[in-house]
Amino acid sequence: MPRIRPSCVAAFSSSPSHSPSFPVPGLEGVFLGYLFGRKKATEVAHVVWEQVIQKGDLVVDATCGNGNDTLAMLKMVLDDSDACGGHVYAMDIQKDAIESTSSLLDQTVGSKEKCVKLFNVCHSKMEEIVPENTRVRMVAFNLGYLPGGNKSIITVSETTLSALKAAERILMPGGLISVVVYIGHRGGREELQVVEAFGSGLPVNDWVCCKVQMLNRPLAPVLVFMFKREN
Numbered sequence: 359m360p361r362i363r364p365s366c367v368a369a370f371s372s373s374p375s376h377s378p379s380f381p382v383p384g385l386e387g388v389f390l391g392y393l394f395g396r397k398k399a400t401e402v403a404h405v406v407w408e409q410v411i412q413k414g415d416l417v418v419d420a421t422c423g424n425g426n427d428t429l430a431m432l433k434m435v436l437d438d439s440d441a442c443g444g445h446v447y448a449m450d451i452q453k454d455a456i457e458s459t460s461s462l463l464d465q466t467v468g469s470k471e472k473c474v475k476l477f478n479v480c481h482s483k484m485e486e487i488v489p490e491n492t493r494v495r496m497v498a499f500n501l502g503y504l505p506g507g508n509k510s511i512i513t514v515s516e517t518t519l520s521a522l523k524a525a526e527r528i529l530m531p532g533g534l535i536s537v538v539v540y541i542g543h544r545g546g547r548e549e550l551q552v553v554e555a556f557g558s559g560l561p562v563n564d565w566v567c568c569k570v571q572m573l574n575r576p577l578a579p580v581l582v583f584m585f586k587r588e589n
């Protein structure tokens with residue numbers, strides 16, 4: 359990979375007030391790795407989350423699947439105390455996915471698993487799960503089907519849109535809606551259009567919305583980030 363001087367890369371003139379000062383070493387390295395084909399979209403998503411999530415936060419994993427994203431979020435919200443400073447509310451429509459996430463947490467974080475609440479429900483119902491008036495720092499979606507599972511059970515545009523609207527309502531200022539969209543399966547492209555239309559329609563004074571997409575890998579996952587400004 360070519361060596362690029364950090365000063366050539368990060369030139370943000372009007373970043374949101376919650377944003378870290380630039381350049382950001384971890385994010386920069388992973389993002390460059392992605393640009394040069396060495397890092398995955400999900401790795402980019404995780405380092406973006408790290409810039410937003412603070413210890414003690416409550417975050418939502420809207421598609422917990424095998425639990426990899428839930429685990430990454432948990433590590434970001436946990437503080438050093440034995441009690442749960444932060445929490446992850448994770449959901450999936452498949453019982454298999456809930457079990458897979460539970461098993462991963464059991465193997466990796468032991469008693470800290472108690473800081474994750476797992477729900478076998480559709481993400482369009484997230485407002486029924488997250489306690490009212492709670493400050494939610496992030497809602498993350500990793501759309502598509504469960505890797506290693508039944509490929510015919512996928513996220514679909516209609517409920518994804520309902521869930522995005524719910525996420526918009528519960529997110530705190532300084533929070534992030536993060537979406538990884540897979541377009542290689544049937545319905546994936548339409549779902550991307552729905553996610554893009556949703557992000558494009560958010561008011562520019564309150565939201566910063568962007569998309570990261572490979573040009574010559576038409577089936578590569580697309581990243582969409584929607585950051586709610588702190589006013």
Ligand SMILES: C[S@@+](CC[C@H](N)C(=O)[O-])C[C@H]1O[C@@H](n2cnc3c(N)ncnc32)[C@H](O)[C@@H]1O
Binds near residue numbers: 427428451514517
């Ligand atoms: C790409 S996988 C998620 C991967 C996961 N984040 C991980 O780290 O392993 C997509 C998941 O979305 C789930 N899903 C599909 N429709 C859903 C819905 N309406 N509500 C919640 N989860 C859904 C699927 O069951 C599948 O497990």
